[in-house]
Amino acid sequence: MRRMNHYSPPKINRKTYAWSVRAFSTVKRLLGVNIKLHADNNQVQQGHIFLFNHFARFETFIPQYLIYQEQKAYCRSVAASEFFQGDDRFTNYLHAVGAVPNDMPNLLSFLARDILCGKKIIIFPEGGMIKDRRTMSSSGDFSVFSPTSEERRKHHSGASRLALVLDIYKRVVLEAHNNDDMHSLKLWAEELGIANVETLIARCQEPTRIVPSNITFYPIRISDNFLKDSVERFTGDLPRKFSEELLIEGNLVLKHTDMDIRMGKAIESTLMWPWWDQLILKKAIEGMSGLNDLFAMGSQADSFLERIAAQRLRNKTEELRDQVMQDMYSLVTLNLSHLASALILKLIDDGVDELTQSTFLHILYLAARYISHEEGVYLHRSLLNAETYRDLRDGSCAEIQQFFKSAQAADLIAIENNSLSFLPKLKDEHDFHDIRMENPICVYANECTPITGVERAIERAMDNHLNIPGKQWAQYFYEDELHSFEQSRQQFTHEDYSEINAQQTATKDAAPFYLSPNGDKEHKVGVLLVHGFLASPAEMRGLGEELADEGYSVYGARLEGHGTSPCDLRERSWHEWMSSLELGYEVLSSRCKEVVVVGFSTGGALALRFAAERPNKLAGICAVSTPLKFANPNLVFVPLIHHANRLAKWLAAQEGVLPYIINESEHPDINYKHIPVRALHELRQLVDEMENNLQRINCPTRLIQGDAEKVVKPESAGLIRDQMVGTTPEVIMVPATRHGIITEDIGATRKHIIDFVDKIDAK
Template identity: 30%
Template sequence: MSSLLYSSSHYLIKMLESILDTNIHIHGEEHLLHDSPTLFVANHFTRFETFVMPYIIYSHSNMEVRSLADHSIFVGYFGTFLNKVGTLSTEHESRNEIILGDLMTGRKNWMIYPEGAMVKNKKIVKNGGFTLDFLDGRDSVHTGAAVLAMQAELIKHEYKRAQQAGDILKVRKMREKYFMGANERLSYRNTVVVPVNITYTPIRSGINPLMSLGDKFVKIIDERIKEELEIEGNILLNSEIHIRFDEPIDMSEYLYHAKKEMKNQNEKSTKISDNELISYCRHDLTTVFMDAVYKNILINFDHIFALVIEYYQEDFIGLHELKRAIFLAARDVEGLKIFHVHHSITDELYKLLTDEQDPWFQSVLNLSVEQGILIHVEDELYKINKSAYKNEHHFHTIRIKNTLRVILNEVSLFCNIGQSVKDNLSKSSAEIKDEVFHVIYNRDKKLYKQDYNTFYSVILSKPKDVGSPFVLYKPEYSTGVVLSHGYKSSPSEIKELAQYLHERGMNVYGVRLKGHGTLSEDLRDTNWEQWYDSFNRGFAAMRQVSKKLFLVGFSTGGLLAILATARKLNKIDGLVVINAALELQDIRVNYVVPTLNKLNDFLSLFNADLEYVESEPEFPLFNYKRNYIKSLDQLRLLMQECKNELSLVTTPTLIIQGKSDPVVKPQSAQKILEQISSKIKRIENFETDRHVIVLGEGKESVFESVNIFIKENLK
């Protein structure tokens, strides 16, 4: 195989990646030893791995890799292509000798799949070693890769001994046997085995363009090939492909310790032959590297979903209950600190509980319904079809008929993950809700602490408790309020209102908007979507422990409360906005800020810009003085987003507005009233010339208006 052809094939694959928008993620590149002969061993789920994996490795490391492929696919043009790029048939008469020659000299590296074939059902059992569930019964993981890795190192030593002994005939025969060129030498580096895990997410069935392409080239396609085109086409087109390299296993070191162990076990044995050593080690080495292959799985959202459905004891499950179980199970899996976890189940998983569409959840829910695992009963209630879920179907059809079972099988090896799910499902509904509530709140406080420490200034930073999110909570209260402060401010701004409501029987979550409560430089580096995410954290927490839920926001917090109300799939019991910043008195936000951003782009060419302005806030203890142009622009974008979604608000709404507000145009209140679709809505105007009416003179009247409105809508 020429390097030119190899490189050309590499660029062909790169072009294919670009066309298909394949999302390939490489992890553990630091474990690739570029100058050591390497035998890669990996799990095997798709046919395309055979010829795509070598080029992915090459593109990230410049290491040329050959692979074995089933003899049945060496037909036609595709077979010719495989031969030309160095892929070897599993039935090639000199297969082992070619592999050993490549590894001994280091001229090429190799990729082998010890499972021996595609494990389409991902059903693997560990009982000492690893056993696979194939079409024609169970079979152990093959030990051939382990044998080749050990032989490559042992035969190198045999070759060197022959050289040192001057046995020219033996050297010549060995060079011929292992296809060593006239000028080729043995690699001076030890042979290593690198375990590789390949994880796909999501795995979905369904019609895809590659199926149509197959129909054009082949008149008659059997069902097995159709299944492969359907699943593997969707993986190539729509899935993330995560490839993780584990630490290399040095064969020389491994064999040294194994031989020492053998001698300790049998003191009478003075000499151990290479064949005895290989026989002693082949199963152990295979188990060692396959254990590394499987443990390097990337645990993702679909895995957790599949486990919850598997271990849920009842026949019916509600979506909120399902989401909470997934949330806690994901928390526990991440907490184990022994598995790699996908971003779909990290800290951002609170978004699953915000009553908005979650793409990961919706995708796997749709899959479960389409394949008859979950049956919709009414509203958000589903019946679990347990017999359908346990149906393994046929080895060559399970990937398209019970995809969720395949996903479950992939993690069934790991008892600690399953046990975490079982432990959470054994808790009462009330316990689960309370735990979810506290997990979200504690994570929110942790995020604030990280931001505070990152931007800490001895001179400028305010006391830590000024900017921290807070909760006023009693388990016996069933009414919840999500309460947000305004732009450039902090949760302390709305703490008195929170206390007032809490004393009147309401639990309150005081939101800390991202970028606030620390330094203005923190706010400069955030966007309005992050402010909205902060509001949603409070919402997700309070939704768990509230029978009735109200969203209340001051100024910019009012915009976020409007936006949240507009976007929720389930009912909000009431919305209160106080001096909501829909339109500002300062025309710079609407007209000057966009111009300033363009001006800054121009001025940056001359190393000058207008980055911020300063002004004395009404309450300096809680607010920033410095106002960055970038932050103002984000406020402008939020105002526009809110205007676009006002008509989606249908919940009872109270609009509180100061008549002479120096910051927000009082007309904002009327525009909100006119454009929302709520049947129950009203404006209450207050005679004041201040903006921050939740503090200082007259605040009690505002507080009582909020309290009365909430009490009215509890009936």
């Protein structure tokens, strides 16, 4: 191979590049976008050519920033030539930060030279923004719509050709190295701007690696924003294309949006060449004069061998291009809106235009569970977080509410009472520039179409949702709670919480438990056990095992914030504790004809407040050591301290004047050692809420109270009974100076509870 042609490339200005990175870091903090890079296999360090899909304009600045943050490596990026026309200052800036136009002469040989000099290359093979996310043709091939030519076309193959030809060049260099051709090696190193031959050899010994990468946004919002309004106020009505871009992309940037950037396994282009192709190429490139000639191979082929080599190169380029595209689109970070959108379009294809909202949510819940078992699928936090997708069952999931709101705003669906209707607009064809605003459901569904596991999960959910027995539903819900507990526990093991966590003494298993009846007999009644403040389900485990031995299905709920860290409890409200009770109730309701709720202390207050709503299947309440009056007179100051904490945190961004109080627990192996003042405030609010609703309770109730305990004033049981005018509660006072009468089974407390459950079950 002879001397390569000389050219003067635009140089990266390191000062400008570093300034741009710092500026973007500042802007990033002000934006509503949460950028998360998923690159677990050293892809940033090892990769040479990074390929990204393209959905929004601003994302073209993100990869360079992330790669520099990870490796302090400089990147070349290929941008549309239109950006380099006009203002010389802007063109110079683009060159300074590594951008080059896509119509640059000898572009691929220039990029190959930069790779050999240690730079990274960023390419968007779709060639432009793919607003509709439609990447597959009707025949199942990868292709995209070009708004310029107004037709579908294959993806650009320049990145694949760059990698393959660069590998050919590397072979030539290594061949010269094997032949001790130092003259050529020194000449090539000098022309490339590489310091010495050793560095050139080391670079050529590395296989060229392409890293397919995928950028996924969640959620896609279509509501108006002040950016669009401001531009229209000063410029008048914008053309539809630009108005849509400001609307969608303004929402992506200025409102809370997750931007997941996932890098796949690096593809080594050297593996594309079998030995016979290597022989053909070796003969064909003899006499070529450098990188420019190598990239021009076949354009004016003089020999039969060169024409064959050029054809093989074209074939391998297309093969590598298709492999990279398949990998790039398989890296979508699947979220709840993807599943919901794909499910809607599947239902429409099956001729379903209307169904109950609860049915839709149950199918979606199952699909969310099933997709987690599909191989090669990457899940967004909305599908990984059990606290999110478990709420699909009753529609309280914030993510699905946001999805429904957006779809209703676009006139794609209608919701009335429990009926969900799919509107005709869902089936309409939309202009390429309008579809993100007019039909985001189609955009979501298009994006996940390449993931075959999505279709399998949805079909399986649709087939199974009517045939799953109650016991299986109960098992699913229980698994969700275990998953949620483990995620919360892991979250609060972070070093930010280590000081408080290191002082905790609780060692008992804090997970929720689900006990099936022992023996052949199974009662119609299930029993939900709800633990007390600062404790965990371990507090109720002994009672639960005795009930299971008696033939009852038993679920021990874990109140949010408990069993993990006092720092977790500090962030929770009593409404979240109530949600934990309700989730446990749903587990048992799926399996049992009736449910009795047994609550201890704070759990008793929650049980009584829950009973005031008169839920279906509730057969009775047993509230033990339930607070109405507290023995500690200092609790009257809790609201004052709580609000002082809030003020101090707001003024000084500190923890507050008194965030925690030391707890002298009867059972340090179960309870937190530190009491968050905010949690005490929530407890006071719960007790007030319970008291205000006692008169609404109409189910059988038994109140059990220690007659001389030191936490709850013993007269609380009588005061609660007197306000329960809708039923006739039993009150049992047991001889006890201790609060934890269930855990220690003082005064035969457990027998009193089991007798009450037996009485309910016998009715």
